[in-house]
Amino acid sequence: MFYRVGDKGAESLIFWLCVCLIVLLAYSSGVMSKDSPPEVVSAVTLIEAYDRNEIAADTNYNDKYFQFTGKVTDIGKDILGKMYIMLDGTGFSGVQVFFPDSAEASLAKLSNGLRVSVVCKVGGKTIYVFCNDAVLK
Known part of the structure; x- marks a missing residue:
């Protein structure tokens, strides 16, 4: 297992991976589309x-x-x-x-x-x- 509870580096990595996933999902669903009309x-x-x-x-x-x-x-x-x-x-x-x-x-x-x-x-x-x-x- 490569994650231990209390491992600040791993917690930070998991946090940022979740943020990236949310942003990616928002763009793919059109919620944050650069091409959407203003x-x-x-x-x-x-x-x-x-x-x-x-x-x-x-x-x-x-x-x-x-x-x-x-x-x-x-x-x-x-x-x-x-x-x-x-x-x-x-x-x-x-x-x-x-x-x-x-x-x-x-x-x-x-x-x-x-x-x-x-x-x-x-x-x-x-x-x-x-x-x-x-x-x-």
Whole structure:
């Protein structure tokens, strides 16, 4: 027998094998599928959530992918040259959505006032709520 009660190394190994098995089962069942479609949320809903309670909004949205729909109110580059669009922006409110350089041709076709959908990873709020790794849908 290669396991003795109280053997901390073996207990740790068994624990991590169980964790790996659970994660593997979750992926194979689709519960944690990377390919599953992200939840659809309006840009206004995201803005309102952050305006109400930034801590609660971070808990629900930060570091997670969502599909957002909203009206384009600005198209540009930040001071570092990163391309973005602003969804439902007014004053110091809105969702600033950052895109990779490969999206330049798609972004060049957009105009203010157009309603678009994007899939992106929420990054929290500084002045605006912001998202990274965006893809136009």
